[in-house]
Amino acid sequence: MGYLEKNHVRVKDPVKTEELLQRLISGGFPKLQIVADFDYTLTRVHDETGKRLHCSWGVLDNSPLMPEFYRPESKVLLDKYYPVEISPHLTEQEKIPQMVDWYKQVQELLARSRITSISVRQMVEESNTQLRQDCVVGFENETIHMFNKNENVIHSSPYFKNMSGRNNVILLGDSLGDIKMAHGVPDPGAILKIGFLNDKGSLLPQVEERLSSYEEAFDVVLIDDQTMDAPMAIVKLML
Known part of the structure; x- marks a missing residue:
């Protein structure tokens, strides 16, 4: 290919x-489902000029529509919990309770912010967030965080029933935790894992330092690729 x-x-x-x-x-399309992370997988990390683009939380953090108390309180939570999320010294089981606490506190902060669906729409429209070409998304049902990204969380949903028999998976993610997103697929068949190894600036070690671990985790690693060309090329092979 x-x-x-x-x-x-x-x-x-x-x-x-x-x-x-x-x-x-x-297996063809009747046997296929695509499981994808959102931030910096379906969305781009930077544009063609190299300008940094917002993730979902960045849309809120950088919007003038948010109340004055939101950004400093959100940053306190980020500074407390993000090192836990990326720590190589903690197990996943040690991280999960703290990640749940983080999400709950952010949700409480959002509730106090009294934002509306109209204001969120305006924030998104005014942000610099960009979907990769050929991406369509939607959100519903249970909250999925960085350590419960697997199909067990949607077993009770109509979506899961519709996926019955689709046991071949193309998995798309940008973090090592994303490789578990297909866990829970009944009678799993072929699971092709594609990893977007993004340059995240000062937030994470540089690409070269993370490449080896990504090659171990993913079947295909895309280095600083801001397109959906690879997944689309694979899908076109199935036409």
Whole structure:
């Protein structure tokens, strides 16, 4: 597959990846579902000029429509909990309770902010957030955070019933925790994991320091790729 031979694409095990691709193609669309993270996976990290783009939380943090107390209180929570999220010294089970606390406190902060659906729409329209080309999204049902991203959280939803029989998966994510998003797929078939290794500035170690761990976790690693060209190329193989 030509796209996977580009300079910014890393495939640690070409034989395994080719086998997964052939199984996806053989199963076709009736057997396929796509499971994707949102921030900096479906959305872009920077634009063509290199300008940094907002994630979902960045839309709120940078909007003048939010009350004055929101940004400093949100930053206190970020400074407290984000080091926990990315700590290599804590287990996932040690992190989960603190991540739940973080989300609950942010939700309480949002409730005090008295924002409306109209104001959120305006914030998004005025932000610099950009979806990658060919992305469509929606939100409903249970809250999914960074450590419960798996299909067990949607087992009771109509969506899950509609996915019955679709046991081949193309998984898209930008963090190591995202590789678990397909856990819970009944009778899993071919699961192709595509990782977006983004340059996140000073928030995380640089790309070179994280490449090895991403190659271990994902079948295909896309280095600072702000497009959906790779997933779309794979889907087109199935036409």
